[in-house]
Amino acid sequence: MSALRLDIAEKRYPAQAGAPAREIFHEFRLDVDDGAFVVLLGASGLGKTTLLNIVAGLDRDFRGAVRFDEDGKAPRIAYAFQNPRLLPWRTVLENVALVLPAGEEGRRRALDMLGEVGLAELADAYPERLSLGQQRRVALARAFIIEPDLLLMDEPFVSLDEAGAARLRALLRRLLERCPATVLFVTHDSAEAVELASRIVVLEGAPARLARDLPVALTAEEREGEAGHELRRALGGK
Amino acid sequence: MSAAARLGLTATSLLALLLLWQLAAWWIASPLLPDPAAVVEAGMRATRTGVLPSSIAITLGRVAASFLIAMVVGSAIGILLGRSPALNELFGPWVIVLLNLPALVVIILCYVWFGLTEAAAITAVSINKIPNVAVTLREGAAALSRDLDEMARVYRLGPLATLRHVVLPQLVPFFAASARSGLALTWKIVLVVELLGRSNGVGFELQTAFQLFDVATILAYALAFTAVVQFIEVGLMQPWERHAGRWRR
Secondary structure (H helix, E strand, O other), X not given: OOOEEEEEEEEEEOOEOOEOOEEEEEEEEEEEOOOOEEEEEOOOOOOHHHHHHHHHOOOOOOEEEEEOOOOOOOOOEEEEOOOOOOOOOOOHHHHHHOOOOOOHHXXXXXXXXXXXXXXXXXXXXXXXXXXXXXXXXXXXXXXXXXXXXXXXXXXXXXXXXXXXXXXXXXXXXXXXXXXXXXXXXXXXXXXXXXXXXXXXXXXXXXXXXXXXXXXXXXXXXXHHOHHHHHHHHHOOOO | OOHHHHHHHHHXXXXXXXXXXXXXXXXXXXXXXXXXXHHHHHHHHHHHOOHHHHHHHHHXXXXXXXXXXXXXXXXXXXXXXXXXXXXXXXXXXXXXXXXXXXXXXXXXXXXXXXXXXXXXXXXXXXHHHHHHHHHHHHHHHHOOOHHHHHHHHHOOOOHHHHHHHHHHHHHHHHHHHHHHHHHHHHHHHHHHHHHHHOXXXXXXXXXXXXXXXXXXXXXXHHHHHHHHHHHHHHHHHHHHHHHXXXXXX
């Protein structure tokens, strides 16, 4: 696992094709404890994905710094994108084994992991033949097989029906029990936030700021019950 | 339509063409338009002496060599230009100039500068094809998925694995397009190169037949060579494309 200290002095998108220049973050700070499950909640277009991309090192065009644990070792980062981003020309098994060193050992581990997410039978299928829910499971398997210190998730369960999303949330909790990781989870669904988070950060405005920062110390039952209901209402959800 | 029905239709269509040719040959009744039987006979004659098979083999060798060189060099240039806007600004116009240079000019210049050699012949054909490949692959490289590239970077796939699993599969349709048009272009230019500066191969034999006004032999060589190229297309290119596209829904 890995703690995270995010310090963005400035991140802006230049004016482009008629759209004016936008400042996304200004003097933005976020510290995440080791092992926390932080849900970033906020309307679309606020810069939640940009934030994940900065943490992942995909977006280096900003002023500021991303620091991980003090020991200076770069953490293993896994990223579950909004689209599963599987390679359509590789089988499910190859897609998962891809992120491991090549070889028989990697294939075996990938197959085990596919069993874990309930897709062992589809190991030799190509991703385009899978449903979106199944593709998202493959993406989860790919994320967890590297045993990440830090797991970034960008609305990973969006566009699924409620039952399917609930099954995937349960799967995510199960995988995290077996393989703990610090999680940064972006969503605009407050119910999803209440179910999963150990801390909920609500972003607002442009440039984005921390509007609210709520630790969530509830058991699974409490999240289902009145306390969870209360919290969802407080976050402005149903 | 089933494969058998399609094959039947193709055969019927070709048979109709053959019939038309036969009728035209009867109508004109001149050695300048021999009928199919005469062409087959000319082909058999050239096969018995061994000249036709060896000419086709020699020409195919040249086609293969220049095709391979053009694909490798053209792909490398195209991918480089597609990935780097700066390089494309600098060298894109060169590609356009090469693209519009007549094949004949390139051939003549190669023979003038490098002599009437095998190397000059193959270089000339390659140079004619390289800009086509480069332009096609540039399109492909410019359209590579940023999403998948980011995935590869986050999961630290490394440059070689990224090339093999992420980049090249996206370029397969572009390789296929340039290989297909490339094969057709290459073998036509090889014949011209042989006619102008080589002393063997199908192009050279065609030149000899031309000087004798031996139309039957010309047609025999043309048909035999077309058949070989068609065989390569159906027997090699199409199965490879099917294999490369097996993941498609």
